[in-house]
Amino acid sequence: xxxxxxxxxxxxxxxxxxxxxxxxxxxxxxxxxxxxxxxxxxxxxxxxxxxxxxxxxxxxxxxxxxxxxxxxxxxxxxxxxxxxxxxxxxxxxxxxxxxxxxxxxxxxxxxxxxxxxxxxxxxxxxxxxxxxxxxxxxxxxxxxxxxxxxxxxxxxxxxxxxxxxxxxxxxxxxxxxxxxxxxxxxxxxxxxxxxxxxxxxxxxxxxxxxxxxxxxxxxxxxxxxxxxxxxxxxxxxxxxxxxxxxxxxxxxxxxxxxxxxxxxxxxxxxxxxxxxxxxxxxxxxxxxxxxxxxxxxxxxxxxxxxxxxxxxxxxxxxxxxxxxxxxxxxxxxxxxxxxxxxxxxxxxxxxxxxxxxxxxxxxxxxxxxxxxxxxxxxxxxxxxxxxxxxxxxxxxxxxxxxxxxxxxxxxxxxxxxxxxxxxxxxxxxxxxxxxxxxxxxxxxxxxxxxxxxxxxxxxxxxxxxxxxxxxxxxxxxxxxxxxxxxxxxxxxxxxxxxxxxxxxxxxxxxxxxxxxxxxxxxxxxxxxxxxxxxxxxxxxxxxxxxxxxxxxxxxxxxxxxxxxxxxxxxxxxxxxxxxxxxxxxxxxxxxxxxxxxxxxxxxxxxxxxxxxxxxxxxxxxxxxxxxx
Numbered sequence: 272x273x274x275x276x277x278x279x280x281x282x283x284x285x286x287x288x289x290x291x292x293x294x295x296x297x298x299x300x301x302x303x304x305x306x307x308x309x310x311x312x313x314x315x316x317x318x319x320x321x322x323x324x325x326x327x328x329x330x331x332x333x334x335x336x337x338x339x340x341x342x343x344x345x346x347x348x349x350x351x352x353x354x355x356x357x358x359x360x361x362x363x364x365x366x367x368x369x370x371x372x373x374x375x376x377x378x379x380x381x382x383x384x385x386x387x388x389x390x391x392x393x394x395x396x397x398x399x400x401x402x403x404x405x406x407x408x409x410x411x412x413x414x415x416x417x418x419x420x421x422x423x424x425x426x427x428x429x430x431x432x433x434x435x436x437x438x439x440x441x442x443x444x445x446x447x448x449x450x451x452x453x454x455x456x457x458x459x460x461x462x463x464x465x466x467x468x469x470x471x472x473x474x475x476x477x478x479x480x481x482x483x484x485x486x487x488x489x490x491x492x493x494x495x496x497x498x499x500x501x502x503x504x505x506x507x508x509x510x511x512x513x514x515x516x517x518x519x520x521x522x523x524x525x526x527x528x529x530x531x532x533x534x535x536x537x538x539x540x541x542x543x544x545x546x547x548x549x550x551x552x553x554x555x556x557x558x559x560x561x562x563x564x565x566x567x568x569x570x571x572x573x574x575x576x577x578x579x580x581x582x583x584x585x586x587x588x589x590x591x592x593x594x595x596x597x598x599x600x601x602x603x604x605x606x607x608x609x610x611x612x613x614x615x616x617x618x619x620x621x622x623x624x625x626x627x628x629x630x631x632x633x634x635x636x637x638x639x640x641x642x643x644x645x646x647x648x649x650x651x652x653x654x655x656x657x658x659x660x661x662x663x664x665x666x667x668x669x670x671x672x673x674x675x676x677x678x679x680x681x682x683x684x685x686x687x688x689x690x691x692x693x694x695x696x697x698x699x700x701x702x703x704x705x706x707x708x709x710x711x712x713x714x715x716x717x718x719x720x721x722x723x724x725x726x727x728x729x730x731x732x733x734x735x736x737x738x739x740x741x742x743x744x745x746x747x748x749x750x751x752x753x754x755x756x757x758x759x760x761x762x763x764x765x766x767x768x769x770x771x772x773x774x775x776x777x778x779x780x781x782x783x784x785x786x787x788x789x790x791x792x793x794x795x796x797x798x799x800x801x802x803x804x805x806x807x808x809x810x811x812x813x814x815x816x817x818x819x820x821x822x823x824x825x826x827x828x829x830x831x832x833x834x835x836x837x838x839x840x841x842x843x844x845x846x847x848x849x850x851x852x853x854x855x856x857x858x859x860x861x862x863x864x865x866x867x868x869x870x871x872x873x874x875x876x877x878x879x880x881x882x883x884x885x886x887x888x889x890x891x892x893x894x895x896x897x898x899x
Contacts, residue, residue: 314889315361317368318881322361324893330360331897353897357890367427369877374430381426389425395613406613409592444861449854456857457848461799462818464810465783467770468792468836474761477754482746485757493749498685498693498739501711504673505701506655506730511677512644515651522639526632529639533630538584539598540625544569544577544618551575552609552616559606565620584625594619649728656730660722669719669734685739688712707731726887763836770830770837777826777839786839796838800846814838 315322334356391402395410411421477485486493517525526533542565546552555577558568569579582590587599591612601607601621608618655676662672673680681701685693690703706725710733714720719734746753773786773793787795798807803819806812810833817831821842830837 312889315885318372331356354894444858449858453854453857454848459800459846461844462842464796464838464840466794469766472762493744496687497741500736502734503681504732506678508645508649511648515647516644535628536586537627538625540583540623541621546577
């Protein structure tokens with residue numbers, strides 16, 4: 272949420288409102304597949320105002336397009352990507368609502384004259400003689416907004432931007448601090464490191480007393496957590512879907528009702544040349560007629576402002592009217608234009624037509640059957656949960672009640688508070704929710720819970736049969752693992768002692784070169800120049816930190832841990848930061864850190880002032896729908 276607030280601090284008009292970015296998406300086609308069919312529920316409430324699924328989907332779609340462009344188009348809509356985008360988008364929407372609510376409470380208003388000026392100055396609304404009302408109306412029509420809706424959204428953006436800028440605009444990084452940190456960061460050092468390797472260090476076999484002592488020192492790694500043996504009944508729509516599946520006649524009727532949802536309209540893909548000047552594109556059209564490719568033409572006329580881009584795939588009615596009409600009038604391979612749009616002059620070439628496709632009933636039958644069965648089962652779940660409650664109250668066992676109602680019955684021999692079994696492996700079947708685990712570890716032995724309705728829409732009942740308290744593992748249980756652990760630790764301890772002995776000799780005046788000649792696997796490395804925070808490819812980051820802890824010409828006070836052992840590090844040369852360096856990036860980082868701290872406090876205060884609630888079930892349903 273914090274990054275959403277920071278975006279408002281960059282400009283009091285938020286770079287003249289994000290609507291221009293949305294308008295530019297029209298050129299490439301807006302994939303509204305994610306908006307279709309979104310449930311009309313509420314995904315979050317902020318101070319009594321609603322955030323609806325369709326709003327969240329639109330925000331996530333914009334985020335996806337931006338991220339895909341940053342990655343060069345290489346981004347798939349995987350469930351993980353979709354969930355991450357939805358979470359960040361919801362945070363942004365919540366942040367906007369919080370700041371807007373506070374602005375309105377403080378009585379901050381936007382003068383209508385200010386809004387009119389912002390609208391008149393938008394480049395997208397300009398014609399040859401300035402603000403063009405026809406262009407303004409065209410853009411709003413393409414975005415599906417009325418003038419009142421656009422003005423309301425713009426006023427909200429300006430309100431939020433003004434309030435956040437008032438809270439953060441005065442944040443500045445101290446200049447001397449930035450210069451000092453810049454010199455500190457840009458200092459570099461060269462030196463040498465004598466590696467004392469662990470490999471080859473011989474250790475004896477430990478006796479029981481040694482292992483017992485080591486086991487006691489590392490008790491946390493060798494403790495069996497509290498385990499509980501449980502009986503569990505789960506009522507879930509997925510498990511009952513088959514029982515409530517529709518008939519073939521009902522499936523066929525539902526398919527016909529949804530036919531439009533299974534229909535992919537004809538889509539067209541093409542390429543375009545874009546320029547501000549019609550005459551330039553007419554020259555491009557002549558070149559295209561002579562057989563030159565659009566890419567070749569764009570390279571040849573780049574100085575004249577010609578750019579190349581792809582179009583689509585897009586269905587009819589998605590692109591701006593002029594471009595849409597021309598694209599859908601062409602035959603594959605045919606070139607058309609120039610034609611003018613809000614964005615300039617376009618020359619189009621149709622590359623490919625993907626004809627309309629209707630998914631046949633046989634292809635969607637199983638999917639539709641599961642969906643309808645699950646929906647019917649979900650409608651029956653509350654009634655089944657009541658019947659389960661009545662059966663248990665009447666004295667039926669969990670297993671009998673589950674069998675009679677079609678619920679799933681499980682016996683788990685051992686489960687810990689993190690959902691792992693007695694071997695430390697996560698329990699996969701059934702999928703244990705946090706609510707289930709909380710209920711399992713709330714009950715006493717031989718106690719049965721009530722019927723619980725979980726946030727994931729599953730109903731469940733838990734009975735704890737027995738409890739095995741947490742206990743320390745004995746040496747006989749973990750002897751092999753303990754022996755390996757002790758040997759590795761002893762090897763490192765002996766290597767460190769050897770490194771310290773060699774360090775004392777280096778501090779007394781012996782050179783690292785002479786010490787390395789003693790053999791025993793010692794390796795001398797010349798390292799640097801490094802800056803603070805760099806990592807040596809082989810010796811790791813601790814060796815670089817030791818390089819900056821060492822006095823000039825002297826070894827660091829302690830051997831530095833390395834992946835292969837320990838290193839004695841000497842700083843041979845200190846290279847000060849160059850004079851006249853630019854402290855600007857450091858100052859910007861400092862300002863960002865101060866701004867983060869300020870806005871984090873502002874965010875916490877707003878969340879206390881205006882309650883924020885999120886519906887996890889609606890959010891999970893959106894993740895599922897968009898991640899398909």
